[in-house]
Amino acid sequence: MTRKLPIIAVATAPGRAGVGVVRISGQNLIALASALFQKKLSPRQANLLTLFDEHGHAIDQLIAIYFAGPASFTGEDVLELQCHGGPELLELVVKRCLALGKAEGLVIAEPGEFTLRAYLNGKIDLTQAEAIADLIDAQSEAAVRGAARSLQGAFSDDINNLIEEITQLRILVESTLDFPEEEIEFLENAQARQRLAAVKEKLNTLRAGAKQGKILRNGIQLVLAGAPNVGKSSLLNRLAGEEVAIVTPIAGTTRDRVKESITIDGVPMHIIDTAGLRDTADLVEAKGIERSWDSIRLADLVIFLTDAQSSDQPDDLKAQILQELPPKCAVLEVINKVDLLQDPHKSGSSEALLISAKTGMGIDQLKRRILETVGWDGLQEGAILARRRHLDCIERASEHIEKSEQFAVNGNNSLELFAEELSLAQKHLGEITGKLLPDDLLGKIFSQFCIGK
Ligand SMILES: Nc1nc2c(ncn2[C@@H]2O[C@H](COP(=O)(O)OP(=O)(O)OP(=O)(O)O)[C@@H](O)[C@H]2O)c(=O)[nH]1
Ligand SMILES: [Mg+2]
Known part of the structure; x- marks a missing residue:
């Protein structure tokens, strides 16, 4: 290395x-x-x-x-x-x-x-080094700007400021440790709790920003799933704005996964159109359906599409999909082909979105709902491009700050624990910029770069 x-x-x-x-x-x-x-x-x-x-x-x-x-x-x-x-x-x-x-x-x-x-x-x-890779890999204008800000050091500055605030608090706490009788007074005088609350708030802002940054960096794996013939491929074509998947009136048209990447409001979406889910004796189709399930298991968001005109009850299929979803993956229920209905408002559950892949009706609302469901808040000024690793470190630091809060409240004999939790929070934040990073992790991060970087 x-x-x-x-x-x-x-x-x-x-x-x-x-x-x-x-x-x-x-x-x-x-x-x-x-x-x-x-x-x-x-x-x-x-x-x-x-x-x-x-x-x-x-x-x-x-x-x-x-x-x-x-x-x-x-x-x-x-x-x-x-x-x-x-x-x-x-x-x-x-x-x-x-x-x-x-x-x-x-x-x-x-x-x-x-x-x-x-x-x-x-x-x-380290965040700047990662930003170089992210800048090169950025899939949208917003991602470029986020990575460029990190490369300029904006993310590192935020982290370093937080570490500095925790350090100040630790200095206060540790200098009081030698004088146990002053503990309670210390907590009052040093405004430890207020300062802790300020750290917590900053950490929350950082976490919210990092979550947005992660969406921007990785994009969303969006899987279109449902029974055959409900219009999944038509919806893919509608979202992509071109005929990427074959559409026919024959159930079981899509066999293999069809992937297309688009951006919605600057957020990269990797859309996967899958083979319609049903029991089948056709070997090729069955293989395709297996792949549909594989895609569902890796999705960030599944659109469960049904046909407004069909009399089939989709509840069983929906339950099956819910069972296979990875943690934190949401399902959006969408009813297609509403152009064929006399009165579209009478159909389906109140939550389901009504669309027509054929006429484009409801597609804008669907796009908005997709962004909402994945937790996209819109592009904030100063967004940074975060990675899973950063989010994990921020989460862990937050946990220790939460814990430290208990010790700041209890007073008696807990200042040492208070200091210990602060130091752990600091350690996790330090991992983000690489100040305190195990060597094996370093190897992992840089091995993902391409040659010449
Ligand atoms: N009227 C109407 N027809 C639609 C709509 N969306 C799809 N269709 C028709 O429904 C049929 C099936 O559409 P596909 O997009 O191939 O359906 P699919 O879900 O991909 O089907 P499989 O690949 O077999 O699972 C085609 O004849 C489409 O033209 C719609 O919104 N309105
Ligand atoms: Mg299809």
């Missing part, structure tokens, strides 16, 4: 483009830079140079920029080669660099290794 060898990788995406960037980072790259170009590069300047192979034939004319450490992305010396963007060409450039960097031990970078070095050298903290 913490090797010191110089590393190299293509930093741009695979494929052909105008420009392709090869990045090298290491503790001392002066010798390598000279070997590559037979001249000393001036740091932070664009140098137009030609790279030659071992026979003296030109490989590419490129722009080289040399960043002397620690004033670089990784904190080490960094050499960035802006070549022409062809995959074969970039491979040749990397090969040439590897050959000339052999003496210094130049190796191909592992996924996320550049960013890991930036983190280990104190150039960025």
